[in-house]
Amino acid sequence: MYERRPSGPEPAVSSSETPRGDPAQAFHITCAVTDTDPACGAAVVSVAGTLTFTNGAALWETLHAALPGDPQTALCFDLSAVDVIDGGAMALLVQTKWDRETAGARCEFVGASGATAQLLELLDGDASPTVPPARPHVGYFGQLGNRTLATLREVQLFLAFLGSMVLEVGGVLRRPRTANWKDVAPVMTRTGVDAVPIIVLITFLIGFVMAFQSAVQLKQFGANIYVADLVALSITRELGPLMVAIVVSGRSGAAFAAELGTMKVSEEIDALRTMGIGPLRFLVFPRVLALFLVMPVLTLIGDVVGILGGLVVGVVNLDITVVGYLHQTQRALDVWDVFQGLIKASVFGLAIGLISCSQGLITTGGAEGVGRRTTAAVVASLFTLILLDAAFAITLHELGL
Amino acid sequence: MTTPSITVRNLTMGWDELILLEDASFDVAEGEVFAILGASGCGKSTLLRYLTGLDEPMAGTVRLAGIGAPTLEVGRPAYGVMFQSGALFGSMTVGENLALALNEWTRLPRAAVSAIVRAKLRLVGLQGSEHQYPAELSGGMTKRAAIARAMVLEPRLLFLDEPSSGLDPVSAAELDDLILTLNRGLGLTVVLVTHELPSIFAVVTQCIVLDRESRSILAQGAPRTLRDESTSSAVRNFFTRNVAKGGV
Ligand SMILES: Nc1ncnc2c1ncn2[C@@H]1O[C@H](COP(=O)(O)OP(=O)(O)O)[C@@H](O)[C@H]1O
Ligand SMILES: [Mg+2]
Numbered sequence: 217m218y219e220r221r222p223s224g225p226e227p228a229v230s231s232s233e234t235p236r237g238d239p240a241q242a243f244h245i246t247c248a249v250t251d252t253d254p255a256c257g258a259a260v261v262s263v264a265g266t267l268t269f270t271n272g273a274a275l276w277e278t279l280h281a282a283l284p285g286d287p288q289t290a291l292c293f294d295l296s297a298v299d300v301i302d303g304g305a306m307a308l309l310v311q312t313k314w315d316r317e318t319a320g321a322r323c324e325f326v327g328a329s330g331a332t333a334q335l336l337e338l339l340d341g342d343a344s345p346t347v348p349p350a351r352p353h354v355g356y357f358g359q360l361g362n363r364t365l366a367t368l369r370e371v372q373l374f375l376a377f378l379g380s381m382v383l384e385v386g387g388v389l390r391r392p393r394t395a396n397w398k399d400v401a402p403v404m405t406r407t408g409v410d411a412v413p414i415i416v417l418i419t420f421l422i423g424f425v426m427a428f429q430s431a432v433q434l435k436q437f438g439a440n441i442y443v444a445d446l447v448a449l450s451i452t453r454e455l456g457p458l459m460v461a462i463v464v465s466g467r468s469g470a471a472f473a474a475e476l477g478t479m480k481v482s483e484e485i486d487a488l489r490t491m492g493i494g495p496l497r498f499l500v501f502p503r504v505l506a507l508f509l510v511m512p513v514l515t516l517i518g519d520v521v522g523i524l525g526g527l528v529v530g531v532v533n534l535d536i537t538v539v540g541y542l543h544q545t546q547r548a549l550d551v552w553d554v555f556q557g558l559i560k561a562s563v564f565g566l567a568i569g570l571i572s573c574s575q576g577l578i579t580t581g582g583a584e585g586v587g588r589r590t591t592a593a594v595v596a597s598l599f600t601l602i603l604l605d606a607a608f609a610i611t612l613h614e615l616g617l
Numbered sequence: 618m619t620t621p622s623i624t625v626r627n628l629t630m631g632w633d634e635l636i637l638l639e640d641a642s643f644d645v646a647e648g649e650v651f652a653i654l655g656a657s658g659c660g661k662s663t664l665l666r667y668l669t670g671l672d673e674p675m676a677g678t679v680r681l682a683g684i685g686a687p688t689l690e691v692g693r694p695a696y697g698v699m700f701q702s703g704a705l706f707g708s709m710t711v712g713e714n715l716a717l718a719l720n721e722w723t724r725l726p727r728a729a730v731s732a733i734v735r736a737k738l739r740l741v742g743l744q745g746s747e748h749q750y751p752a753e754l755s756g757g758m759t760k761r762a763a764i765a766r767a768m769v770l771e772p773r774l775l776f777l778d779e780p781s782s783g784l785d786p787v788s789a790a791e792l793d794d795l796i797l798t799l800n801r802g803l804g805l806t807v808v809l810v811t812h813e814l815p816s817i818f819a820v821v822t823q824c825i826v827l828d829r830e831s832r833s834i835l836a837q838g839a840p841r842t843l844r845d846e847s848t849s850s851a852v853r854n855f856f857t858r859n860v861a862k863g864g865v
Contacts (some may be wrong), residue, residue, distance in 0.1 A: 267732065269723065276729045302771045303803065304719075308729055308735030331804070336804050339736050346735070348748040550731055582707030613709070 242266040242298075243275065247282040258290050259283075269304025276308055283312070287319035295336070296327030307343075314343035366522075369577075374512050376573040379497075384496045399502035400509075407468040408510035412517060414467070415460055419518035422455055423447050423525025431533050440534040444544035447526030452549065452557045456518045457511075458605055461564035464511065465597040469572035472503050473593035476576025485577065495577060504569035511565030512558040521553060536591035552617065560608050567604060568597045569614035621682065622647040622685065622774060622806045623668060630660055630667065639661065639832040640677070643825055644865060650800050650807045650820050652840070654855070655827035661810040662701065662778055663673050669698050681685035681729070681774065693722045696774040697767030701810075705761040711738070711762045713749035715767070718769050737765040741795055757788030764795065767832035775799065778810040781816045793819045815854070826852055 243265030261282065267275055283291070293313060295301075303307075313323045328336045353364065388395040427443050434443055474497060479485050485495050524546060530536040536544075575593035579585045623645035630638035637660035642795075645651045645680050653661045666672040667679055670687030684695050688703040705714050715734040719725060725733070734778060734846070738744055746754065760780055767775060780796065781789035793816050799805045800820070811817060817824070817840050828835040828851075836843050836852040844856035 269719075269725075272723060272725050272729055272733075274727060301735065303768070304733045304771055307733045310730035311729075312737060334802055338740060338798065341739060342744070343732065343735060343739075345731065346745055346747045453642070584708045 238356050240602060242268075242271060243278075245275075245278045245282045247284060247400045252485075254382075256413050258350050260292045260294050261311065262294045262297060263300075266299050267301040267309075269302055269307075272304055272308055275305055279308070279312055281380040282446075282464045283316070287316060291316055293323070293325045294327045295325055295332055298328070298332050301332055301335060302400035303335060303339065306332075306339050310336075310341070311343045318344065342371065350513075352468060373502060373578060374571070374574050377577070378570065380496055380609070381500065381570065384494065384501060388497065388501065394497065396502050399499075400506050403503050403506035404510050406471075407464065407506055408514060411464060411467055411510075411514060414463055415514050415518050416521050418459055418463060419451070419456060420525040421427055422459060423451055423522035423527075424529055425525075426450065426455075427526035427529035428533065435534065440575065441536060441540065441544050443526060443530050443534060444536070444541050445548035448523055448545045448548045449555040451522035451526075452519050452553045454557075454605075454609075455517050456522055457557045457561040457564060458601065460514045460518045460561060461568065461601050462598065463530075464507065464514065464565070465572070465594055465601065468507065469568045469597045470590050470594050472569065472572040473576040473579075473590045474586055476500075476573055477579030477589045480579045481582055481585060500569075500573040500577070503573055504566060507565035508562050509565075509567040511561040514555075515561035519557065556612060560605070563604060564601055567600050571600060621645065621648075623651075623682070623808065624678075624680040625668075625732060626680075628667065628679065629675040630663055631675060636675075636832055637829055638827060638834070640829055641834050642677075643837060645806065645808060646823070647803060647806050648800070649822045650796060652808065652817060652821040652824035653808070653810045653827065654817070654824050654836075657812075658831065659827045659829040661827065665776055665808070665810055666704050669696065685766060694718075695772060696776060697764075697770065697772040699760070699763045699767045699775070699777045699780060701778040703751070703763040705754075705762055705766070707751050707757060708716050709850055710748050710750055711743070711754070714751070714762065715769050718766075722770060727761075733769065737768050738762075740768070740798075741765045742791070755788075757784050760784070760792060761795065764799075768799075772805070774806045774808070777807065779810050779812065781813050786815075789813060789816060790819075792816075796820045800863065817856075826855055 243263070245261065245263050247259055247261045261279075291313070293309060295309075309325075313325065317323050323342065364563055400593040427447050430443055430446055431440070432441055434446075476485070476495075479499075485499075487591040488495055488498060527538065527541045527545075530541045531538055575589045575596065581588075621644040625644070626642045628641045629636065629637060630641070634791070653664055654663055657700075663672070667674045668681075668687060670679075676678055679687055681696065687696075690864060705711070706717075709717070712734050715737055716730050719730050735744070735747060738747060739853045741764055743758060743761050743765060746758065746762065751759060751762065764775075764777070765782070767777075777796070779790045784792065796807055796809070797820055800807050807820075809821075809825065811821075821840050824840055825837045826835040826843070835855075836849060838847075840856065843852055845853075847853050
């Protein structure tokens with residue numbers, strides 16, 4: 217739609233933007249000083265022809281060039297020769313008259329008839345510019361303080377949200393029928409099944425690249441077979457859950473925040489509440505539960521596929537047999553290695569779901585607000601994932617697991 | 618009747634699974650305040666989307682005088698549209714909402730744009746709201762601002778989706794006055810969707826009543842005539858039942 221700009225406005229406009237005095241011009245503005253005119257003061261500004269907002273630029277310029285230099289000169293705008301004038305062009309005349317009046321000149325419109333008079337009736341009046349309200353200036357430290365307070369308030373909001381969520385889960389446990397179970401399966405499909413292709417692709421490549429990079433080093437020591445240990449352990453314990461969580465927060469976390477945010481700004485959430493339906497139980501619970509359940513499954517798929525990626529490199533590049541690679545993997549891996557990765561994945565799922573939904577629910581400010589909250593949901597989720605991952609690593613290490 | 622401003626022929630409205638109107642034809646004459654009436658869900662907003670070119674009908678044609686088929690995004694819009702919610706851009710002030718189209722379609726200097734913006738706001742009675750954000754406006758003010766925004770490109774034809782719905786009676790009456798001003802004072806042809814009986818009798822000169830059941834235009838004419846003289850009791854009921862509701 218932007219091609220039309222270079223080609224300019226319609227021909228009618230360009231013809232009316234020809235220099236002043238050109239006979240093709242659609243309007244004429246002349247200013248004559250006549251002390252003798254009884255109705256008016258010193259200067260009569262005669263406006264004639266067809267005036268539309270499309271040739272407003274020329275009109276504006278012509279008009280100002282024609283006016284007498286002394287802003288105190290009384291003016292009489294004679295509109296009797298106007299053929300056609302639209303609201304935009306009339307607004308320009310009214311503004312010009314008003315500006316001169318506020319400068320102290322006596323001004324009036326004369327000779328308007330028919331449609332012109334009607335338009336004048338509607339538009340003539342106080343055309344003084346409105347002053348934008350002064351927005352208080354805040355210095356750097358003030359801004360820093362405001363941001364800090366805003367962040368703290370968000371943390372406070374999130375904690376309150378977590379608290380309410382715990383109460384909701386308690387309520388659901390006591391009376392399971394009150395929960396919105398019917399949304400759980402569809403959300404699991406959207407966040408789980410639909411994410412499998414991208415998860416497979418990414419974890420395969422992670423396993424593949426990791427094996428490929430380490431193969432060079434391991435070959436030097438004749439330690440080819442240990443590529444299986446390296447891939448298996450780092451995928452199951454660390455990279456599998458983390459990569460899956462990053463993909464899920466980008467796919468589903470963003471979707472949750474956008475969905476709930478849009479519902480919030482279009483007052484749908486309020487409508488739910490007026491019907492006595494809590495948005496936490498109705499909207500947040502099924503989403504968070506779905507992620508909690510789906511994350512370990514996706515991670516397990518990611519673990520298997522990542523190990524396959526390593527296997528391809530082992531077989532093609534390091535002359536390890538398929539059986540040999542799998543056997544070595546089995547020896548390297550403990551059930552606990554996989555299991556702790558899956559626990560971690562579930563916790564990541566909870567975090568992504570809770571953070572994204574809470575961001576959605578606090579959305580304000582229309583479409584722009586939805587965008588802001590969606591961004592915030594993904595950023596906060598990623599940040600939290602890294603923190604949680606570090607916390608897991610330290611805790612498990614201290615526990616000797 | 619003067620020259621038709623909008624000509625609709627053999628229009629079929631709906632979607633494959635839901636037909637709302639079949640083979641309908643009507644004209645809107647220049648200078649009318651033309652209302653699309655009917656029960657909720659009968660397709661009034663959908664018809665308005667066809668008339669404004671936001672959607673294309675399943676079959677049939679819509680022609681606007683001097684324009685042809687309504688098309689969007691191919692040139693300067695020749696008609697203004699006000700959406701039911703106002704649809705003002707929340708990230709811009711009211712003034713910026715109005716200036717947007719002017720800056721896109723003209724090369725007016727800043728001072729001139731703002732003069733036009735202020736004139737339009739005065740016209741709708743919103744002087745002083747130029748620097749406010751849409752979120753800071755009341756429901757009635759939002760609708761006025763949306764009408765002002767629809768007016769900046771000097772349309773001769775204005776489409777309004779439920780201009781006075783959801784407003785208190787005073788604001789609704791003020792909005793009716795504004796519509797009359799636009800129609801009688803500026804000579805605009807106005808096509809509107811409304812539910813409010815007081816507004817129908819106050820401003821509307823011609824109307825059509827849509828009926829979903831029969832997928833047809835139930836009646837066409839001036840509202841008072843239809844109320845008093847229609848041979849169809851369904852049509853008479855439509856006008857009187859609504860009056861009873863409006864009176865409560
Ligand atoms: N995109 C769509 N696809 C299918 N049906 C729709 C669509 N949009 C609206 N409808 C249906 O069309 C009917 C008419 O809608 P609408 O024109 O908004 O009615 P109203 O007369 O209340 O303005 C409604 O029943 C609505 O559910
Ligand atoms: Mg509607």
